[in-house]
Amino acid sequence: MTIEDLYNTGATCSLSHYLLPGSGLAANGSGLGSPKVNGGGQSGTSLMTYGWTASEAGVMKAGDCFTVPGCDVLFRVTADAASDGSGLSTITIEPPIVSGSSPTNSGALTIASATLTAVVLDYGSATAGPDEFIGGLQVTFKEAP
Numbered sequence: 001m002t003i004e005d006l007y008n009t010g011a012t013c014s015l016s017h018y019l020l021p022g023s024g025l026a027a028n029g030s031g032l033g034s035p036k037v038n039g040g041g042q043s044g045t046s047l048m049t050y051g052w053t054a055s056e057a058g059v060m061k062a063g064d065c066f067t068v069p070g071c072d073v074l075f076r077v078t079a080d081a082a083s084d085g086s087g088l089s090t091i092t093i094e095p096p097i098v099s100g101s102s103p104t105n106s107g108a109l110t111i112a113s114a115t116l117t118a119v120v121l122d123y124g125s126a127t128a129g130p131d132e133f134i135g136g137l138q139v140t141f142k143e144a145p
Helices: 002-009
Strands: 013-015 033-037 044-052 075-077 089-097 116-124 138-143
Antiparallel strands (some): 013 116, 044 089, 075 089, 116 138
């Protein structure tokens, strides 16, 4: 009934998939340090960060997810990232940061327990009898701003 209610009302919900790297489980990358956004006004498919452990290979791995203050989307890392000798790292991401909704300067990256806000676009009916698991349920979500 919750899926049907969300679909009929267009209400948003918070999602965190237990198998998505960065969403409750440890990220694939080492993620050492206290990473933060390095400069406001950023846009596009990369994010400059600082606060990583210096000279660390694989601070973020492709597939890791994170959120940052100032942006209402869940970002996914598209290429492995390492930090330099000063703890700086530029992370390649998707979706792109849209001009006008830049991350907050010095905002902390939330890597573990990252969630997204979504709406239900469509769903297929499922079958279940008394004391049975639901089978065949298909739900299509879209990330909401």
